[in-house]
Amino acid sequence: MILVIALxxxxxxxxxATxxxxxxxGYRRTPTDWSRIAAHEVLDRAEAGHAFR
Known part of the structure; x- marks a missing residue:
């Protein structure tokens, strides 16, 4: 019983403690800084598929 209480x-x-x-x-949700994200043109040029490097 003592072990159960200790546990x-x-x-x-x-x-x-957690x-x-x-x-x-200091972890808090922060809004996205859209000025740091690449332009949409780069994403539009991306092709679907598998590439092995």
Whole structure:
């Protein structure tokens, strides 16, 4: 029974630590900067198919 309680506490600690680290890491959804994306002309010239290099 002690092992079950220890395992549960370890799981809770890991869950709390994960949430804290995810909030700290600075990862947030940011809008796309469309000025950094290549012009559509380049994409229009792309051909479908397989190429082996």
């Amino acid at each position: 549960f506490l370890l799981g809770v600690w890991a869950l709390v 949430v804290i680290e995810l909030r700290r890491d």
